[in-house]
Amino acid sequence: MKIPFLIFSILIPAAFPTSADGKQIVLETGQLRVEFEISDEKTLSLKEMGMKDGSWVSPLGGELFPTEPHRDGNGPRYQGPIEWRLPNGDRAAELLYESHEIQEESPAVRHLVVQLRERVYPLEVELHLRAYKDVDVFEQWLVVKNGLSEAIYVPRLDSMYFQAEAERSIFLEWYESDQKNTAGYPVREKLGMGMRRLESRDGNRHKHGPIPAFVLGFGDQPGESEGGCMIAALDWMGSSRFSFETNSEQILETSVGVNQPGQPLVESGGQLSSPVCVFTLSGKGKGPASRGLHDWAREHFLKNGKRIRLVDNNSWEGCRMKVSEDAILKMMEDSAGLGIELYVLDDGWFGNGKEARVNARAGLGDWQFNTKRFPDELDAIMKRAAELDIEFGIWFEPEMINEKSKLFAEHPEWVMRYPDRPLAEQRDQMVLDVANPAVQEFMFESVDRVLTKYPGIRFVKWDANSNINNVYSPYLGKERQGDLLNAYMGGYLNVMRELTERHPDVDFQACAAGGGRADLGAMRYSHTFWPSDDTDPLYRLGAQWNFSNFLPANTITAHVTHKGEGYGTKFRFDVSMMSQLGMEVDTRKSEPEYLEASEVGIAAYKRIRNIVQLGDQFRHAHPHDSETPSLNYVSKDETRALVLAYQTGELEEPLAFSSPVSGLDPAQSYQLTEINLPEADGSPRVVSGIASTKSGAEWMAEGIPLRFTNQFDSAAVLLEAVGSNPGGSRKQ
Missing domain, CATH: 2.60.40.1180 (Golgi alpha-mannosidase II)
Structure with missing residues (x-):
């Protein structure tokens, strides 16, 4: 597999040029309308965004690329969506409108590209806005092109930027991702004077910090069916930064983008793209906006977005790493008897000798079956699965490595680490340098080898249990460390794209010690995500609810377990019916009454899962x-x-x-x-x-x-x- 270094180029289909009247640019969906305005000085502003029929108009508007140097006297200084540093130290950005075109990508999709140029230097910026007519959803991103003869640094290139009149109240709603009961509760606040910034800093996920999505309410805190609002989510799974600043003139300035740990470099003749920000608006509450995002994801974004997700049982919660061929055969047989359709072998199946994966301290990176636990690898298990008519899945954590592994002994240079500092470990593991094409090749081959040998495998749980703690890529070298996050994400997505294309019948689950990849970035090549390691049903009720603001029910894995006290099995199943129902139990240790109730709950879910996974949620x-x-x-x-x-x-x-x-x-x-x-x-x-x-x-x-x-x-x-x-x- 040949994997390119970065994936952030923009592929544009054939287009036909469109001219408005020289002053306005309009892009519409079935019900929404966005209008831009070009001033006599060639600055670009958002004039209006709201319902196409005029029944509701948002307070969003204002200049999209505020200039520096500031030429408006004592007026407020806006930060805008771009920061760059030129070879001579110049940081100013005066972007002037050049041209635009609207491309017809399909009968339901229109793609606006606005070309802007810097007033003094040969630098260009493209504003991309894609409109999905059938689901009332937009995608927006920016591209910087360097026409200088030298490289420039771009420490910030945000995906979406807007201003809004804040004389009426503006409310922010957002969600944490950690399993310590934070993802189950909405954080709601009225935005006041000054800055409110939401940041995640984990690098390759958002385990500690907000998920990269938010809701803005205009005038009042929006309910499900009342109030004007915007829902936005970033197509990015790493560190993110959302800023909301209200100034003395009651103007809210909002910017949405990546929280870069350094300054990305754009070579002469090169370009850099921000991630995509997906958003929609509603004048009638969060419900219509969420349903539009759900339809967009299933119709336009997810791979196999309408493929029914199976009822699974995962080995982790029930038996942790105490897995073996005999244990899995028994639990798989029990699961099939309950009506479960997919059994998933979690952690503990790989590594040999002193590096055997019998605890969390060893084995990561050595993706060979443990010959003591699985002497015939999966031969007997796959044969029995076929006899039972049950599908099979397996766990991987390809981005991570234990120091106690054969891989580390062979390739210590593949580990992210500062040149002269001791390694910082998290959960006794470290992160591989995914910017390195050799590492990407290794990740791909590790998973592909197992899926190719056992084509009956239907499911892969892809975990990521560590942040990027050693924030240095040996592959990039000292001059390119600012590109670390972009290169890491590009490498990860390339591997996932190749795997999903090579194995189109396999469902991939995005997991990161819980909800650290509950986002569009991970879901681009995944089919479900794991919302939280906390499976207490009362907590999960809130967490699954919150994530449903942005992602459809068939992407949210909702497992029934034994966790928590005071809950009947019916309550556990009714909570998990909200999404993609599954289980995480050791059937060998479960009470007969629990298993009998599980059989009833599984049968009930199968009866209605088409409605839940593919229908409209209210x-x-x-x-x-x-x-x-x-x-x-x-x-x-x-x-x-x-x-x-x-x-x-x-x-x-x-x-x-x-x-x-x-x-x-x-x-x-x-x-x-x-x-x-x-x-x-x-x-x-x-x-x-x-x-x-x-x-x-x-x-x-x-x-x-x-x-x-x-x-x-x-x-x-x-x-x-x-x-x-x-x-x-x-x-x-």
Whole structure:
């Protein structure tokens, strides 16, 4: 496999030039409209962004590339989206409009490219804005081109920049990614005077820090169905920086980009691209915006975005590294009996001798099967999997290395490390220098070798349990350390692209000690992500909810485990039904009642997973705001719906609760069926005696009447179209 050094070039299809009237540029989706304005001085500004029909207009606007030197007297000094340093020390940037064109990439996709030039020096900047008409989503990024005879440094090249009038309140909502209960709670704040900056600094992930996405609310804190808002997410999985600064003139300046640890170098004649920022807007709350992003991801972004994700069982939570051929065969057989479709062998299968992976201190980098634990590698396991009609998956951590490994002894130069400092380890491991093409080749071959030998493998869990702690690439050398993050991400994405193209039937999961890769950057060549190492269902209820603002349900892995106390198995399954349901249990140690309830829950999920994974999601009260959070999903043809409702507060007596329903066809009749009622917990939550068939309008007006009897109670209700309502009602 030949892997290029960087992937940040822009490939532009054939285009036809478009001229507005010399003053305005307009780009539209089905419902949204963006209008730019070119001044007489050739500066480019955002004039308007909002609903195409004029029903709602955002407060976004203003100059897109504020100039330095500043030529507006005592006015505010804006930072803009670009910082560069020229060979003579000049840092100024005066970008003037040159031309633009709108390219038709497909009937649903338009791509605007605006060319700007620096007033004094032969430097060019391209503003790219791609509009997806069918889903009301935009992608934006910038490209810098160096026409000088010498290299320039570009310490900051942000993906998206805008100003906004802040005389009315502007609210920010964002989410952490750590499993210590931070990803489960939304951080909501009203932006005041001064700077608010969100940064992650982990390098190759965002384990400690915000996920690279946010919600802005204009005027009021946006709800699910009310309030104007923007939702934005960065197509980037490493360190990011989002800044929000309100000045004395009540103008908010927002910039979204990479948190570079150094200054990237752009050679003479070269170019540098920012990552893509994906965003959408809504005048009616977060719900419509999220559903647009979900459709965009499934239709336009994810590989196999509409391929159904299987119900899996992963070995990690149940038995950690105590894996062997016999153990996996037994757990795989038990899992198949429960209706599980995919068994995943996690950590502990590789390394030999003193470097055997029997604990976290050894083996990473030695991707050969442990001959004591797996004497025939996967031969017997794959044969038995075929007999059981169950798929098989396996765990890798190709970016990482233990010092106690054969790979480290053979290639110490492949490890990221400062030239004269001792290695800093995290979890007894270090990060490989993924900027190095030889390392990329090794990563690819390590995974490809196993997938090629065992073409029946359906799933790869790709983990990344360490930050970049030794922030120095021996391959890049002392002059190019500013390119470290771009080169690392480029190498990673090249490997993933090659693997997904070579093995198109394999689903890849992005994991990083929990939710450190819960982002679009990792999902570009992955199919699911692991939201958190904390699988406590109450915590997961909030975490899965928060991540659903940006990513569709079929990307969010939601495992049922034994973690946490006080939860019934039904509650655990009802929480995991929100997304891509799976399990993480040692079936050999599980109680019969737990396994019986699991069999019922798995069967129930299979019945409705098409609705969850491919349908429209309607969230109601957030778990952080209500003790009775609920949400529902509706199939695209509006013939089926799933309602999930939870009771998380302490109860002294039974609680009557009407769970909201949204998105149904008002004129269609729907019949109600309660699902996931295991024998040991089989009391219906739907109130007895109600009409089981009503019109969509009635269900949406009245909700689903439920009766909860204890803390951590829950209900899963299926609504299915039965034709026009004849006027009579069958009783449940």
